[in-house]
Amino acid sequence: MxxxxxxxxxxxxxxxxxxxxxxxxxxxxxxxxxxxxxxxxxxxxxxxxxxxxxxxxxxxxxxxxxxxxxxxxxxxxxxxxxxxxxxxxxxxxxxxxxxxxxxxxxxxxxxxxxxxxxxxxxxxxxxxxxxxxxxxxxxxxxxxxxxxxxxxxxxxxxxxxxRADMAPDGDPVLPALARDAFLPLSVAEHAARHGMTTAELRSAVRRAAGCSPKDYLLGIRLGRAKELLAATELPIAAVARRVGYDDPAYFSRLFTRRVGVAPVRFRDQQGRTAPGGWSDRPPEPGDPPVAEDAPRAPGAGGPG
CATH class of the missing domain: 2.60.120.280 (Regulatory protein AraC)
Incomplete structure (x- = not known):
């Protein structure tokens, strides 16, 4: 040969x-x-x-x-x-x-x-x-x-x-966790919703995502909080509630510790002032706009 x-x-x-x-x-x-x-x-x-x-x-x-x-x-x-x-x-x-x-x-x-x-x-x-x-x-x-x-x-x-031992996008529990990420649930309560023990959930998430369920959920929550801060004028307390935190002070401390700046400071850095204010319903993360749907700038011409 x-x-x-x-x-x-x-x-x-x-x-x-x-x-x-x-x-x-x-x-x-x-x-x-x-x-x-x-x-x-x-x-x-x-x-x-x-x-x-x-x-x-x-x-x-x-x-x-x-x-x-x-x-x-x-x-x-x-x-x-x-x-x-x-x-x-x-x-x-x-x-x-x-x-x-x-x-x-x-x-x-x-x-x-x-x-x-x-x-x-x-x-x-x-x-x-x-x-x-x-x-x-x-x-x-x-x-x-x-x-x-x-x-x-x-x-x-x-x-x-x-890898043959895993689905391309990880354990099926991950999409379910992402779907429920903004509910005010503990890790033990998330596990119970999926018929798992806390240890089983931790093992599944660690194997699929390389982190703990707490960190996996926190990443999703803070990512959505950033989007709401940058693209809406919702009060900090409302942003906190939308991502699963009833206590806005706790949310602000957690955000500051993990992101490195306070929510108000993040909004100052990333937000843009829009005439008439922003909508309080920014596009959902699972439904992003595509290039051909992007609005044209005023006076922008088309192809010749």
Missing amino acids: SKHTWVRYFTPGPVHRKLGLVCLGVGLQYGDLPDVGPRTLDHHVAVVVSSGRGWFRGGGGPVLDVVAPALLWLVPGAVHHYGPDPATGWDEAFVDFTGSAVAAYTELGYVQPERPVVPLSDATGPRTVVTRIARAARRGNPMLEVETSAAVHDLLVALRRA
Whole structure:
């Protein structure tokens, strides 16, 4: 069986490393490829196997079957040894990356050092991002490091969406929580509404969104509060009630602590004065306007 290998490696400078994630290399390989390792690395690698099968062994652990589509996580300092089945070979794409942002992606569950082999539902999305990195890797590209850095972020999102053990948008409980986010309910009451214990809800939200139910709900509430502050003239107390807080003083303290400025100050910074005042019914977040529906500025002409 023939084999094919295309690989590029990069050495980002100190300024590019401040981006938080940097790409160190990209490769596209298929066929009867040689085994890799045993070895250790000082950076992360995501290996996407889109066809074929093979095996993986980490450290002194058991040999794990790899059946495409699948993801292999290679993490710094961990011994790994893997390769395709000689009878079938496999088609793989890999991206080497590092940076300070990896810790946050790991905490959020996008990078899973404890799961070296992750089944995927479909490798198309991740492979599309890897192809973007490969195209950006042309020699002489002045934006090489920035383009590939941005693509690593996209790759981690694509890999999260492609995981076979989760729906692309996370656990079904998330849309239900978002729908009920503005009700004055405790986390325990939210759990009861979904027939779950508090621990089960915490586990589901942590697995799907990488945060606690409290933080997930708070993000939705404060996001909507910002929209109301910027696009309406509703009093602060009314904004607080609309996003689930009966006590406007508590809402103001919470908003200030999390956002960094008080609600009144946020409105001063983000709001715009409109003749006759703003409507108190801004567009709903789930129904955004599209470009062709945007109102024209007075006197704006159409295409010639």
